[in-house]
Amino acid sequence: MEKMTYKDFTLHTKTMPDRNGFFGQYGGSFVSPELAVALSEIDHAYQTICHSSQFINELRRIRKEFQGRPTPVYHCERLSKMNGGAQIYLKREDLNHTGAHKLNHCMGEGLLAKFMGKTKLIAETGAGQHGVALATAAAYFGMECDIYMGEVDIAKQAPNVARMRMLGTRVVPVSHGLKTLKEAVDAAFEAYTKEYKNAIYCIGSTLGPHPFPLMVRDFQSVVGIEAKDQFREMTGLLPDAVVACVGGGSNSLGMFSAFLDEPVKIYGVEPLGKGPSYGDHAASIAYGKEGIMHGFNSIMLADENGDPAAVYSIASGLDYPAAGPEHAYLHSVGRVDYKTITDDEAMRAFYALCRYEGIIPALESSHAVAYGMQLAKEMQTGTVLVNLSGRGDKDLDYIAEKYGYGEEYNL
Numbered sequence: 359m360e361k362m363t364y365k366d367f368t369l370h371t372k373t374m375p376d377r378n379g380f381f382g383q384y385g386g387s388f389v390s391p392e393l394a395v396a397l398s399e400i401d402h403a404y405q406t407i408c409h410s411s412q413f414i415n416e417l418r419r420i421r422k423e424f425q426g427r428p429t430p431v432y433h434c435e436r437l438s439k440m441n442g443g444a445q446i447y448l449k450r451e452d453l454n455h456t457g458a459h460k461l462n463h464c465m466g467e468g469l470l471a472k473f474m475g476k477t478k479l480i481a482e483t484g485a486g487q488h489g490v491a492l493a494t495a496a497a498y499f500g501m502e503c504d505i506y507m508g509e510v511d512i513a514k515q516a517p518n519v520a521r522m523r524m525l526g527t528r529v530v531p532v533s534h535g536l537k538t539l540k541e542a543v544d545a546a547f548e549a550y551t552k553e554y555k556n557a558i559y560c561i562g563s564t565l566g567p568h569p570f571p572l573m574v575r576d577f578q579s580v581v582g583i584e585a586k587d588q589f590r591e592m593t594g595l596l597p598d599a600v601v602a603c604v605g606g607g608s609n610s611l612g613m614f615s616a617f618l619d620e621p622v623k624i625y626g627v628e629p630l631g632k633g634p635s636y637g638d639h640a641a642s643i644a645y646g647k648e649g650i651m652h653g654f655n656s657i658m659l660a661d662e663n664g665d666p667a668a669v670y671s672i673a674s675g676l677d678y679p680a681a682g683p684e685h686a687y688l689h690s691v692g693r694v695d696y697k698t699i700t701d702d703e704a705m706r707a708f709y710a711l712c713r714y715e716g717i718i719p720a721l722e723s724s725h726a727v728a729y730g731m732q733l734a735k736e737m738q739t740g741t742v743l744v745n746l747s748g749r750g751d752k753d754l755d756y757i758a759e760k761y762g763y764g765e766e767y768n769l
């Protein structure tokens with residue numbers, strides 16, 4: 359496909375996806391007729407309700423008073439100096455309530471449910487991050503919440519399971535197949551198909567069938583809108599480059615959407631885990647190909663039967679075999695460059711941010727910081743704005759056990 363420049367993106371967020379949820383050839387909705395009925399109800403509601411001033415004003419108030427937005431942009435003077443090269447800035451989504459960007463779309467989805475007269479939120483969760491964010495939204499709105507979770511994941515993610523239960527959510531164990539995320543996705547969709555008159559399904563990233571990739575991107579776009587204004591206020595300029603990690607793609611699209619039509623270089627960072635062999639990473643765009651899974655067409659990692667591949671990353675939030683369809687599109691037209699970072703590179707960046715800035719980042723976000731540091735070095739001068747999608751509290755026990763306190767990293 360022909361490469362596009364920032365000048366081609368002035369209308370992007372207004373015209374993409376199209377009415378059927380396609381970003382070019384990617385996206386769409388490949389679901390059962392029953393589910394299609396339920397999704398078209400959400401689509402219709404979203405297209406009308408979310409543009410009403412009542413909805414927009416209530417979401418603004420929630421973001422300010424409950425979530426603590428705007429989150430700041432911060433200049434990492436010590437890290438930039440230690441690293442050498444361009445100046446590194448962070449958008450501090452780790453300071454959003456619950457410690458990550460995921461609440462941005464969960465509060466939007468919860469508010470949509472309220473305006474639609476729904477009384478229950480349904481979702482699946484893998485590592486539990488989306489489950490906790492949605493449980494928070496459900497408590498705020500006084501709604502029931504069912505989170506489907508594989509039994510294997512329930513055993514592995516005890517703190518997040520406890521958080522969800524404390525917030526009043528029902529964690530529904532899924533005990534068939536491999537008892538992890540894939541089975542939980544199927545179980546959540548099945549429950550939603552039966553219960554959609556009273557319930558709404560809430561996806562955890564810019565993934566799944568239309569209208570979810572659109573809705574989640576729009577709810578996350580507050581990140582980029584705030585960051586652009588804040589960065590301009592601090593420096594008088596736009597950043598030369600923006601960087602974010604890509605799991606399903608929500609924090610990155612939230613950041614990128616404000617910069618697509620500006621003369622700014624944009625980098626998405628995928629997890630290369632232990633290396634490029636099958637099963638050792640989750641770098642879907644770098645190593646995947648076009649295919650349909652979980653109800654949408656995108657670039658995905660598949661096994662020899664075309665089923666979602668086994669994937670791995672040290673960061674459980676990046677551990678998904680596809681990127682959202684908008685990323686596949688932005689890759690195909692050359693507007694966003696996709697790069698990879700290994701577990702080891704992410705760990706080095708994790709300790710660097712801890713020691714030079716007093717910020718303990720999530721392992722997911724550490725991938726973005728790692729690439730931001732590489733890029734800053736290559737650029738020599740200028741500025742790099744990195745989206746720090748979340749804080750590292752959830753990862754501390756694992757890191758301390760596996761890596762100690764990072765003594766062996768020569769920083």
Ligand SMILES: *Cc1c(COP(=O)(O)O)cnc(C)c1O
Binds near residue numbers: 607608609747749
């Ligand atoms: C879930 C998660 C991610 C990855 O999800 P995206 O939808 O790609 O943003 C990144 N960072 C943190 C902290 C997360 O919890």
